Amino acid sequence: MSRPHVIGLTGSIGMGKSTVAAMFEAEGVPVFDADREVHAMQGPGGLLVPAIEAAFPGSTGPAGVDRAMLGALVFGDRDALARLETIVHPAVARAREAFLAAHADAPLVVFDIPLLFEKGSQALVDAVVVVSAPAEVQRDRVLARDGMTAEKFARILALQVPDAEKRARADHVIDTGTTLEETAQQVAALVATFRAGLH
Numbered sequence: 001m002s003r004p005h006v007i008g009l010t011g012s013i014g015m016g017k018s019t020v021a022a023m024f025e026a027e028g029v030p031v032f033d034a035d036r037e038v039h040a041m042q043g044p045g046g047l048l049v050p051a052i053e054a055a056f057p058g059s060t061g062p063a064g065v066d067r068a069m070l071g072a073l074v075f076g077d078r079d080a081l082a083r084l085e086t087i088v089h090p091a092v093a094r095a096r097e098a099f100l101a102a103h104a105d106a107p108l109v110v111f112d113i114p115l116l117f118e119k120g121s122q123a124l125v126d127a128v129v130v131v132s133a134p135a136e137v138q139r140d141r142v143l144a145r146d147g148m149t150a151e152k153f154a155r156i157l158a159l160q161v162p163d164a165e166k167r168a169r170a171d172h173v174i175d176t177g178t179t180l181e182e183t184a185q186q187v188a189a190l191v192a193t194f195r196a197g198l199h
């Protein structure tokens with residue numbers, strides 16, 4: 001039985017993963033978005049809300065998980081983050097399996113996995129694409145977000161494999177430090193390469 005060629009898309013905070021994932025989708029490539037799954041499972045009535053409430057009392061309400069509150073609890077505390085990951089990651093893995101089964105006939109799919117290198121998930125994919133931009137661009141983007149502070153940014157960066165290492169370990173790097181049009185052209189060229197089987 002054939003199975004799709006799986007591209008793993010990853011990159012550090014604010015490097016443009018979601019934006020580039022949307023560009024793959026615009027090229028007609030189905031994308032599994034791990035973050036979107038987590039949002040849905042943590043949202044109102046979400047599958048993971050009871051387990052998260054049990055582990056982190058007071059962190060959920062009628063709107064599901066209060067992500068700002070939970071982030072404040074876990075981003076500075078590795079043990080707490082590990083407890084949260086134990087709840088979240090198996091559910092994400094099941095959703096990813098279901099996605100793959102639903103797209104078994106597609107020639108090419110993308111797994112958007114923010115923590116691909118951090119969690120050693122390379123074996124899930126056939127090729128790794130890293131989105132990357134200069135550190136100042138990354139910082140400016142992240143600090144412009146609502147609710148973000150320099151301290152929170154520093155804590156999250158400390159939890160992630162450095163960008164230079166991600167670039168070195170990538171099969172392909174997409175530069176997002178340039179215009180959206182140029183990045184979209186890079187994505188289109190890469191998709192053409194994968195479709196031609198030249199990767």
Ligand SMILES: CC(C)(COP(=O)(O)OP(=O)(O)OC[C@H]1O[C@@H](n2cnc3c(N)ncnc32)[C@H](O)[C@@H]1O)[C@@H](O)C(=O)NCCC(=O)NCCS
Binds near residue numbers: 071
């Ligand atoms: C703690 C939560 C609720 C905070 O949500 P919030 O909306 O404030 O932040 P967001 O999810 O946008 O993450 C901000 C940045 O932190 C990174 N990040 C998130 N979780 C982790 C983690 N476990 N380890 C390292 N970096 C992480 C993200 O990739 C992103 O770059 C949320 O990040 C979460 O549930 N994380 C645990 C699940 C997880 O590992 N998700 C990421 C991969 S699917």
Ligand SMILES: Nc1ncnc2c1ncn2[C@@H]1O[C@H](COP(=O)(O)OP(=O)(O)OP(=O)(O)O)[C@@H](O)[C@H]1O
Binds near residue numbers: 019020175
């Ligand atoms: N050339 C480019 N490529 C990608 N994003 C760009 C580019 N130029 C500007 N941006 C902007 O940078 C931001 C990147 O944010 P995005 O949510 O895609 O990052 P992310 O890597 O998914 O973040 P996180 O890991 O924090 O979830 C967006 O606001 C996007 O419009």
